[in-house]
Amino acid sequence: MRIWLAVVRRDLLLASRRRSDMANTLAFFIVVVSLVPLGVGPEPALLRTITPGMVWIAALLAAMLSLSRLFADDHADGTLDQLLLGREPLVLIVAAKATAHWLLTGLPLTLLALPLGVVFDLDGGSCATLVASLLLGTPALSLIGAVGAALTLGLRGGGVLVSLLVLPLTVPVLIFGAGAVETYAGGLSPQAHLLLLTGLSVAAAALAPWAIAAALRISVE
């Protein structure tokens, strides 16, 4: 547990020294969402319908954007070797790195979704459902994405490859995430969708670290 905390703190400290990286991700998210009305036209009713899905897609893409560098920086300066040769299980260390990634992308994206929802004229309940669905679903994105990042470490064009590998795996998260708000707007309780999202995140938290650790060991050989 101590090693988990130490690695989370390390990654947050590194991010605080390089704030532009996180700012880029969030700016990308806002720009993608803002482009949609320009593309599909400014009809409020239409925008209200597609906002949840489009916020989810933008969040997915923004999370992908930052994934390729999750392990690449550590690999380039040799610190990854040090993490791999630690006395603590690698599973804890990669779980910490995925947690830090979520704190730096998933959580801020979730918080940003609230003002975006208001801008696109979602009612209070829909906004709350959207934020709840992102809060419960984005951990799965970071965890599944980290598996892809570990597998493509050191490959040329790794960034695109991560997206190709990871995006299909995130389809269930996207469906239940965007579906939660639609269900609420249709007058039903979004509870089932939110529970399924929680289940996906919990399952990812239980399984992904093992896959990430194994993938990293293969990638550094």
Next chain:
Amino acid sequence: MLDVLDLGCVRGERQLFAGLTLHAAPGACVWIAGENGAGKTSLLRTLCGLMAPAAGEVRWDGSDVRTLREDYWSTLLYVGHLNGIKDDLTALENVRLAATLNGAAADAANAENAAAALRRLGLAGRERVATRTLSQGQKRRVALARLCVVPAARLWILDEPFTALDAAGVAAIAALIGAHQDKGGIVVLTTHQEVDLPGPVQRVDLAGGDRAPEPAR
């Protein structure tokens, strides 16, 4: 006790070395010599357990290091040819982090040890500047300061530790290696420099990298 049995290494299509056998008892310092491309770094990474050997086995106290894993790594300290330090962190933060990864608590004693290690390597007054502003030699010193803060490590594997160091830096590291040997530690290192090491040195020559490739495996 480190035993290397009939070790072979293949990179891509090329056989780098084969049939390498060496034994390092407590207090030994093994100097791996060989020209560029002879497979020194690959050998060290195999000894660390980062790479799977193409043939043969690396044993620590009689057990295969690929099965010992964390038990082996808790006694191992590896300084690769990459420094393994973060440019955005200060020297002190880097050394403290290395100690934490190797089991030290992140407390005041850890901070004091890390500061003492940096002083010992001639970095007094540089503890709190980001390592990106340090010179190559100073960065190497920050990386090597790890040697002072992980007392549990019995085996040091050092890939070109003296690169970019000035005469005083080389002497400081040589003294650390000698002290480690005196305590019964084992050191495996590569270097192209002529360095006066205080303890006994066991030299292992890797044949040059110009051997014909082995038939397809």
